[in-house]
Amino acid sequence: MALATEHVESDELGSNRFRSAIHLKSIGYRDGGSLYRNINEWVQGDATFPHVITHSQMLVYLRNSMAQLCPTRDPQRYIEFGLPYVKVGGIWTQFNLGAPTRTANKVMWQTLQANVWCEFGGHKLDIEIEFKGGWVPTDGQVAFPVGISGLTRTGNTFYQDGVAVITLQPMMVYDADKPMSLALPTTTQLVRVGGQWYAVVTLPTMSSMTRPTLH
Numbered sequence: 381m382a383l384a385t386e387h388v389e390s391d392e393l394g395s396n397r398f399r400s401a402i403h404l405k406s407i408g409y410r411d412g413g414s415l416y417r418n419i420n421e422w423v424q425g426d427a428t429f430p431h432v433i434t435h436s437q438m439l440v441y442l443r444n445s446m447a448q449l450c451p452t453r454d455p456q457r458y459i460e461f462g463l464p465y466v467k468v469g470g471i472w473t474q475f476n477l478g479a480p481t482r483t484a485n486k487v488m489w490q491t492l493q494a495n496v497w498c499e500f501g502g503h504k505l506d507i508e509i510e511f512k513g514g515w516v517p518t519d520g521q522v523a524f525p526v527g528i529s530g531l532t533r534t535g536n537t538f539y540q541d542g543v544a545v546i547t548l549q550p551m552m553v554y555d556a557d558k559p560m561s562l563a564l565p566t567t568t569q570l571v572r573v574g575g576q577w578y579a580v581v582t583l584p585t586m587s588s589m590t591r592p593t594l595h
Contacts, residue, residue, distance in 0.1 A: 383408045383415050405503045409437035418502045420485040431487050433500050451545040457530030459538055467518040509594040523578040551581055556591035
């Protein structure tokens with residue numbers, strides 16, 4: 381099927397018959413006046429950002445410590461998120477994740493305490509942490525360093541030149557062994573430490589879950 385707009389694709393059925401499908405989320409993007417289909421898979425980048433998604437409405441650049449999201453395809457205007465920190469001896473310390481693996485639209489790190497992954501969905505980026513073997517971070521908290529360039533923020537919504545371009549959804553905790561069960565809310569507080577802003581996420585009680593996962 382051929383793209384007609386960022387949300388519509390059309391198919392010629394023959395005998396002067398056509399079929400169009402309208403999608404709620406964008407399936408394409410414009411670049412230089414041309415229309416292209418979104419490709420959700422991570423590909424190899426460069427030494428600075430080895431994992432990238434460039435054939436999409438939203439550019440995403442991921443390195444071992446930070447992920448940059450460019451919601452309007454302008455690489456100078458982005459939201460920046462770091463991979464998780466936990467408290468070690470009362471000090472926020474970046475979790476030692478090691479080298480990731482990359483498959484299709486998912487980049488994943490695996491450790492003894494947790495699995496962490498970033499998954500791209502064309503119009504969104506999901507970050508999830510599965511806590512393994514009953515491990516819970518100190519004080520039940522996980523922190524993500526955050527930054528912003530060329531955008532403004534009001535609450536959980538980010539704006540470019542006064543136009544809303546992306547919204548952060550509150551994180552929840554669910555049981556990956558029971559994905560249809562009720563997800564539990566977290567609380568998030570922006571805290572400034574040593575000149576860097578962090579989104580500190582406080583987890584709910586997860587003792588009843590067999591595979592608690594922060595999403």
